[in-house]
Amino acid sequence: MVRVNRMLLRDGGVGICKTLSEILVCPLSKQPLRVCEKSNSLISDAISVSYSIVDGIPCLVPNDGKIIEADDTLKPDGAIDSLDRKREGQGDSP
Amino acid sequence: MASLQLCLRPFPGQRRPIFGSRLRPVRCADDRQALFSRIAPAYDNLNDLLSLGQHRIWKRMAVSWSGAKEGDNVLDLCCGSGDLAFLLSEKVGPNGKVIGLDFSKEQLLIASSRQDLRSKACYKNIKWVEGDALYLPFSDSYFDAITIGYGLRNVVDIRKAIEEMFRVLKPGSKVSALDFNKSTHPFSALTQEWMIDNIVVPVATGYGLAKEYEYLKSSIAKFLTGKELEKLALEVGFSDARHYEIGGGLMGNLVAYTIDAIHA
Numbered sequence: 344m345v346r347v348n349r350m351l352l353r354d355g356g357v358g359i360c361k362t363l364s365e366i367l368v369c370p371l372s373k374q375p376l377r378v379c380e381k382s383n384s385l386i387s388d389a390i391s392v393s394y395s396i397v398d399g400i401p402c403l404v405p406n407d408g409k410i411i412e413a414d415d416t417l418k419p420d421g422a423i424d425s426l427d428r429k430r431e432g433q434g435d436s437p
Numbered sequence: 438m439a440s441l442q443l444c445l446r447p448f449p450g451q452r453r454p455i456f457g458s459r460l461r462p463v464r465c466a467d468d469r470q471a472l473f474s475r476i477a478p479a480y481d482n483l484n485d486l487l488s489l490g491q492h493r494i495w496k497r498m499a500v501s502w503s504g505a506k507e508g509d510n511v512l513d514l515c516c517g518s519g520d521l522a523f524l525l526s527e528k529v530g531p532n533g534k535v536i537g538l539d540f541s542k543e544q545l546l547i548a549s550s551r552q553d554l555r556s557k558a559c560y561k562n563i564k565w566v567e568g569d570a571l572y573l574p575f576s577d578s579y580f581d582a583i584t585i586g587y588g589l590r591n592v593v594d595i596r597k598a599i600e601e602m603f604r605v606l607k608p609g610s611k612v613s614a615l616d617f618n619k620s621t622h623p624f625s626a627l628t629q630e631w632m633i634d635n636i637v638v639p640v641a642t643g644y645g646l647a648k649e650y651e652y653l654k655s656s657i658a659k660f661l662t663g664k665e666l667e668k669l670a671l672e673v674g675f676s677d678a679r680h681y682e683i684g685g686g687l688m689g690n691l692v693a694y695t696i697d698a699i700h701a
Binding site for chain 1: 534536540542545546549564565566567568569572573574575576577579
């Protein structure tokens with residue numbers, strides 16, 4: 344069932360293939376990534392950042408990562424609740 | 438978390454420093470990313486036109502130098518529209534894997550379209566990743582070979598790029614970096630400059646890309662010579678590094694490799 348879902352997601356331009364999901368790590372922490380099918384992204388639990396997948400191509404440029412706020416519902420089966428709230432929480436960089 | 442915030446984009450419409458005192462490198466990276474995205478539609482045609490097709494030979498040489506073979510897992514950095522990735526794909530075959538990484542989504546979409554149009558079964562072994570050559574999304578010691586074609590000159594931190602390549606390369610493997618040669622011979626340097634001013638830029642102007650290709654001259658001037666690249670590779674930790682001049686000295690290919698100390 345999971346395999347079929349993955350294939351459907353890939354054919355619809357969503358998700359990435361299993362081969363790629365096993366190879367990739369977070370570009371910043373170098374820790375494993377988790378595929379979140381609901382938000383179509385790769386999640387770095389180590390540093391609470393998500394990276395989007397567009398047209399089957401994972402976007403792992405650090406600048407394009409999105410911080411996941413602690414109160415966002417981004418558990419393993421959850422989706423990112425508020426992408427804008429995390430930006431509001433960002434202060435000026437030191 | 439603080440360091441991560443330094444790495445991420447500012448609020449939309451707010452162009453504020455991301456890396457603090459390292460503002461210039463970040464803006465340069467954005468500018469270069471935008472440049473390569475703008476030239477993406479004409480990139481392949483211009484490569485053929487400007488090198489009279491010779492870039493295809495140089496790229497085959499780069500792949501040979503990488504040592505990539507059947508069944509290998511290989512990485513093509515700054516893959517652009519995929520020329521080197523397709524050559525690597527043929528080398529490693531259906532049992533191997535090729536990752537093509539680039540920071541331009543536009544270039545990757547062209548590479549992906551070319552992959553869809555090609556009928557060879559082995560091309561299915563190529564996967565495309567949008568990423569930064571200075572922050573590679575791969576584990577240590579993963580790849581059997583790495584190529585980078587006309588990319589090393591364009592990164593904002595050459596040392597860091599070579600460090601990342603060293604990190605993700607398996608011991609006993611090679612990096613093959615093809616690029617313009619920053620020649621120390623006055624005649625070669627002048628010839629190169631003349632060709633850019635009188636052939637490359639005028640031809641690129643016809644595609645509306647004069648400014649983008651004028652960047653070529655300054656990027657070669659700022660690049661490292663062959664000797665400097667060899668020295669840098671050794672400093673980073675490669676066991677040996679050789680820079681070969683090809684294309685009449687206009688191009689150069691750095692080959693750096695690590696020793697597999699355990700199995701040597």
